[in-house]
Amino acid sequence: MAASEAVTARLSAQAPGPGFGVARAAAAERLSAMGLPGRRDEYWRWTDPAALNTPEVAPAAPEPAEAPLFAEVNSLKVVFVDGVFDADASDDLAMAGVEIARLALEEPAWATGLYGTLEEAGQTPVKRPFGALNTAQATDGLLIRVTAQAEKAINLVYVHKSEASDPILHHLIKLEEGAELTVLETGPAGARFNKAMEVDVAKGARFHHIRVQGAEQDRRAVTHIFARVAEEALFKSFTLTVNGKLTRNEAYIDILGDDAVAHIAGAALGDGKDGPFHHDDTVFVTHAGLRGESRQVFKKVLKNGALGTFQGKIWVKPGAQKTDGYQISQSLLLDDDSQFLAKPELEIYADDVKCSHGSTTGAIDDTALFYLRSRGVPEEEAKGLLVLSFLADAIDEIEDEALKEEIVARLEDWLARHR
Amino acid sequence: MLEIKNLHVKLEDEDKVILKGMNLTVETGKVHAIMGPNGSGKSTMSYVLSGRDGYEVTEGSATLQGQELLDLDPEARAAAGLFLAFQYPVEIPGVGNMTFLRTALNAQRKVRGEDELSAGEFLKLVREKAKALKIDAEMLKRPVNVGFSGGEKKRNEILQMAMLEPKMCILDETDSGLDVDAMRLVSDGVNALRSPDRSFLVITHYQRLLDHIKPDVVHIMADGRILQTGGPELALEVEKNGYADILAAHGLTEAK
Ligand SMILES: Nc1ncnc2c1ncn2[C@@H]1O[C@H](COP(=O)(O)OP(=O)(O)O)[C@@H](O)[C@H]1O
Ligand SMILES: [Mg+2]
Numbered sequence: 142m143a144a145s146e147a148v149t150a151r152l153s154a155q156a157p158g159p160g161f162g163v164a165r166a167a168a169a170e171r172l173s174a175m176g177l178p179g180r181r182d183e184y185w186r187w188t189d190p191a192a193l194n195t196p197e198v199a200p201a202a203p204e205p206a207e208a209p210l211f212a213e214v215n216s217l218k219v220v221f222v223d224g225v226f227d228a229d230a231s232d233d234l235a236m237a238g239v240e241i242a243r244l245a246l247e248e249p250a251w252a253t254g255l256y257g258t259l260e261e262a263g264q265t266p267v268k269r270p271f272g273a274l275n276t277a278q279a280t281d282g283l284l285i286r287v288t289a290q291a292e293k294a295i296n297l298v299y300v301h302k303s304e305a306s307d308p309i310l311h312h313l314i315k316l317e318e319g320a321e322l323t324v325l326e327t328g329p330a331g332a333r334f335n336k337a338m339e340v341d342v343a344k345g346a347r348f349h350h351i352r353v354q355g356a357e358q359d360r361r362a363v364t365h366i367f368a369r370v371a372e373e374a375l376f377k378s379f380t381l382t383v384n385g386k387l388t389r390n391e392a393y394i395d396i397l398g399d400d401a402v403a404h405i406a407g408a409a410l411g412d413g414k415d416g417p418f419h420h421d422d423t424v425f426v427t428h429a430g431l432r433g434e435s436r437q438v439f440k441k442v443l444k445n446g447a448l449g450t451f452q453g454k455i456w457v458k459p460g461a462q463k464t465d466g467y468q469i470s471q472s473l474l475l476d477d478d479s480q481f482l483a484k485p486e487l488e489i490y491a492d493d494v495k496c497s498h499g500s501t502t503g504a505i506d507d508t509a510l511f512y513l514r515s516r517g518v519p520e521e522e523a524k525g526l527l528v529l530s531f532l533a534d535a536i537d538e539i540e541d542e543a544l545k546e547e548i549v550a551r552l553e554d555w556l557a558r559h560r
Numbered sequence: 561m562l563e564i565k566n567l568h569v570k571l572e573d574e575d576k577v578i579l580k581g582m583n584l585t586v587e588t589g590k591v592h593a594i595m596g597p598n599g600s601g602k603s604t605m606s607y608v609l610s611g612r613d614g615y616e617v618t619e620g621s622a623t624l625q626g627q628e629l630l631d632l633d634p635e636a637r638a639a640a641g642l643f644l645a646f647q648y649p650v651e652i653p654g655v656g657n658m659t660f661l662r663t664a665l666n667a668q669r670k671v672r673g674e675d676e677l678s679a680g681e682f683l684k685l686v687r688e689k690a691k692a693l694k695i696d697a698e699m700l701k702r703p704v705n706v707g708f709s710g711g712e713k714k715r716n717e718i719l720q721m722a723m724l725e726p727k728m729c730i731l732d733e734t735d736s737g738l739d740v741d742a743m744r745l746v747s748d749g750v751n752a753l754r755s756p757d758r759s760f761l762v763i764t765h766y767q768r769l770l771d772h773i774k775p776d777v778v779h780i781m782a783d784g785r786i787l788q789t790g791g792p793e794l795a796l797e798v799e800k801n802g803y804a805d806i807l808a809a810h811g812l813t814e815a816k
Contacts, residue, residue, distance in 0.1 A: 507613065512650040515610045516664035516720060517638035517671070526655050526663065530703075533654025 147194065148173050151274065154196035155307065158280040160248035164257035168276035171261065175268040184267055187450040187482050188389055188421040193271060193333070193363050198307040201332035201359035201386070206300065210327045210353055210547055216296035217241075219283065223301060223331050224308020226281055230298075238289030239322070244311060245281040252284045256313050259339035259367035263393030267425060272365040272391070275337040279311030287320040287346070294323040299330030301357065306331035312338045316346035316374075323541070324348075329355030329385070334362040342374040344398060350378040351544055353551065354385060358416045361387040366405075372398025372430060379539050381548055382409040382420055383555050389421040396461075399431040406438040406538035410528075410552070411447030412559045413479065418447035422470075425454045428461040428494075437468040440535045442528050443479035444559075454486040457494050466496035473531045474504055475524075521560040528556055561759040562586040562609075562728050567620035569601075569608050569784075578604045580784035582620070586728070586777075589756040593770055594763045595795060596781035597803050597814065602763045603647055605781075606730045610644045611637050624728055638664075639671035641727030645717040645734050647763075652704040657716070660704045661686060661723055668724060689722040693749050711742035718749040729753070730761045735769040747772030767799035780806050787812075 152172070157165055178190040192199060220230035226243060234241040242249050257276040263269055285295065297312075308331040316322060320343070330336070342348050354362060362385065370376045382388055394403045403426060411418030426435045441449035451470040472481030483500040505527050513523035529536075529552060536552075539545040562585070569579035578601045586592045594602055608615050609622055611634035622629045629637055652660065666676040677685070690700055693715045705713050714734050721729055731750070735743055750760065750773050762773055770778075770792065778794040779786045782803065787810050788794065798806070804814050 509650050509652050511612050511634060512646065512652070513660070513664070514634035515612075515638055515644055515646075516660070516724065517635050517668035518660075518664050519635050519667055520633065522663065522667065523635075526660070527652070530652055530654035533703075 145173055145176070147177050150196045151177060151194065152277065155278055155280070155309065157278045158245055160244065161253070161256045165277045168257050168260070168273045171264060172270055172273040172277060175264070175270055175273065178270050184423055184452055188387070188419065192361055192387055193389070198305055198333040200304040201357070201361065202304050203301045203329075204357045207356055209298070210551060211294075211296055211325050211544070214294055214296065214325065214544065216294040216325060218296045218298060220298045220300060221281065221308070221310065221330065223303045223306035224280060224310055227300070236292045238287060238320070239291050240286040240288070242284040243281060244279060244284055247284070249284055249286070251286055251315065252313055255315060255339070255341065259341060259369055260337060260365070262369070262395060263365070263367045263425070269365060269391055269393070271335055271363045272337055272367065275309055275311055275335050275365065279309045279337070282311040282313070285312065285314045285322070287314070287316045287322045289320055291320070291322040294325050296325045297327070299326065299328035299334070299355070301329040301331050301355065301360065304332055307333045309335045311336070314338065314348070315341045316343055316348055318343045319345045321347040322349070324350050326350075326352040327355070329357040329360040330362070332360060334360065334364070336362070337365040337367065340366065340368040340376065342368065342370045342376050344371045345373045346371070347375040348377065349540065351539060351548070352378070352380045353548070354380065354382040354388060356383045356555065358384055358386065360385050363389045364391065366392040366394070368392070368394045368403065370394065370396045370398065370401040370403050373400045374398060375401070376403040377538065377540065378405045379535070380407045381551065382407070384411060384415055384418060385420065386417050387419045389423065391423045392425065394426045394435070396426065396428045396430050396433040396435060400433070401430050402434045404436040404438070404538050406436070406535040407440070408532045408535040408552070409441045409449060410555060411441070411449065412444050413446035414444070418443070420448070421450045423452045425456065426466065427456045427458060428464040428466060429458045430461060432463040433461060434465045435467065436538070437470070438535045438538055439470045440532050441472045441481060442475065442531065443472055443481060444475035446478040448479070449481045451483040451485070451500070453484070453498070454488065455496055455498065457489040457491050457496065459490040461491045462493045464491060464494040464496065466494065468498035469534070470500045471531070472502045473528065474502060525553065525556040525560070529553070561588040562622070562624055562761065564622045565620050567605075567608070567622060568618045569604060569615050570618055572614050572616045578784055579608070582785050584779065584786055586759045586761055588759055590776040591754065591760040591762060591773060592777045592779065593775035593795060594761065594779045594781050595765065595798055600781045601784040602781055603732055606644050606732045606763065609730065610634055610642060635667065636671070638724070638726070639668045643721050643724060643726035643729045645714070645721060645729070645731040647732040647736070649705050649713040649717055651706045653706050655704050657700050657702060657704050658686065661720065664720070665723055686723060690719055692752065693719050693722070693745055695719055710737040711739065714738060714746055715742065715749070718746055722749060722753060727757065728759050728761070730763070732763045733765065734762075735764055735766060743769065744772065767795050770795050782807055782810070783812055
């Protein structure tokens with residue numbers, strides 16, 4: 142099948158959502174021009190996109206829902222079941238300081254010129270076909286405009302019930318000057334999930350994102366974060382992934398303003414015993430502003446043939462002096478069957494910057510393990526502690542202590558079940 | 561309490577033999593000291609007793625209260641009452657000292673069929689023991705041994721010992737790198753734990769520590785075995801004359 146035919150087949154497999162006709166048409170055109178990804182594309186060498194490319198979705202059995210996370214957090218809950226908004230399970234889409242609309246229902250004026258533009262900006266220099274596909278086709282999602290400190294977090298819950306669901310959701314989040322919002326996301330969402338989140342963080346605004354991708358074995362997901370960070374603004378994102386046949390998490394973060402901060406972190410745990418595990422983080426951070434600070438902290442714990450990949454870049458544009466860019470990607474291999482592939486990249490066009498990157502692959506430290514066991518901690522429990530120790534730098538990127546504790550508890554739970 | 565009989569140990573991956581027929585009996589309630597030149601095998605002995613990988617026992621046995629230790633996992637040895645204060649305590653980033661202590665204590669209690677301590681009970685206990693060792697709350701919160709000074713690490717070992725209340729305590733050069741004040745804190749910590757049903761094996765280079773922790777028996781170890789055993793006066797003699805004479809009497813030289 143020729144590239145354009147494949148794109149046409151993919152685009153016509155599902156009806157696009159309503160509204161944003163111009164932006165959607167432009168995105169469809171972008172996708173047609175770039176084509177769907179193949180193994181020969183530079184950033185798809187380690188991840189086979191075939192299962193994401195097909196018009197039809199391979200079935201994935203939904204698993205019983207995990208105990209809900211963030212139940213105690215003061216939040217506005219929004220539930221999507223296989224990508225379909227569940228009004229009964231969701232709270233009213235209203236809170237002080239925040240306007241919330243649904244992509245499936247409305248096209249607020251503020252969103253018209255914005256929807257799809259961050260995704261489009263993220264297409265150079267590396268193309269992200271599933272981001273364009275998402276903009277063109279997304280059936281629902283939230284359009285969130287934050288004008289003040291949000292009263293509570295927005296808690297997106299993605300339920301997976303149908304074994305052939307193929308949801309495409311697109312959230313557009315605009316934080317006005319000085320505003321602040323936390324977005325929480327949990328759940329597998331569907332058999333195959335394509336999600337994009339465009340986040341526009343204006344001057345002095347603060348955005349926090351904590352995501353837990355479901356522990357389901359068979360699910361596949363391709364997700365994008367497209368962010369734009371203005372002066373003195375803050376963007377922070379943390380993702381925990383446990384299991385999943387295929388996960389590709391892309392992030393494109395543009396630090397445009399001076400004195401802006403962007404941190405993105407991920408902790409992934411894969412046990413191939415439950416089925417194939419393939420987890421891919423592809424991150425691109427650009428610095429255009431002065432004195433920008435960026436951190437990429439990605440950790441993967443792999444066992445029983447699990448595969449983890451990381452492709453991360455810090456790109457410092459001309460004039461982005463005093464940039465402080467940091468990137469670390471590490472894997473902890475719990476056996477000889479598992480594998481971690483990493484491609485850390487720096488591209489720097491300013492002379493007065495501090496940028497560092499590192500990547501390591503290691504096993505459990507025998508000395509530390511012996512130390513713990515010599516104090517009476519059973520071997521498997523000791524290994525669990527050392528896994529948490531390994532993940533600590535990524536988890537520490539979560540600012541809120543209560544949220545951090547919930548994430549750690551979820552991790553401990555997973556570790557206890559995967560000894 | 562502890563009985564080591566004719567223990568022969570080599571490295572698993574190399575042909576190097578380290579312990580060459582080691583015999584040692586530590587009676588219940590007693591404090592034994594082991595002195596000896598570097599490379600004698602003192603740390604190896606303590607690692608082998610506590611179950612570290614990488615060593616092969618080719619002959620001999622080691623029992624704790626009649627129970628063979630060498631067949632047990634390290635955690636089972638700990639639960640049986642063995643404790644080793646490491647010569648080089650290990651740093652574990654990302655794991656809080658408190659979490660570590662509580663996990664260890666509760667794991668041991670579980671094996672012994674005792675109830676786990678509640679968070680409140682644990683906190684009270686750890687604060688009380690930490691105070692005696694001048695370990696502040698901040699240090700308890702920090703990751704295990706990360707950023708601790710040499711003296712803090714050693715005090716932390718003694719804190720663990722005080723919390724876990726082992727029967728048989730082995731201290732591997734706990735005094736090395738300590739200044740006078742830290743030495744006193746550590747010694748006081750150890751002395752506070754002395755009891756008729758607890759034994760100590762104190763490995764040291766210096767008589768200095770033995771002024772604080774008074775041993776009942778002193779052994780001189782070299783070349784993988786005990787060369788000579790005596791009372792506290794033996795330590796004084798070594799302090800004054802060095803090991804040369806003792807080594808020579810066994811056909812060994814200092815620079816072995
Ligand atoms: N893991 C090891 N690999 C190589 N050599 C070792 C190892 N452990 C101990 N040794 C050697 O065994 C001997 C005894 O070491 P050690 O037990 O540390 O002595 P001590 O504690 O009395 O100074 C030394 O020669 C040391 O180099
Ligand atoms: Mg030693």
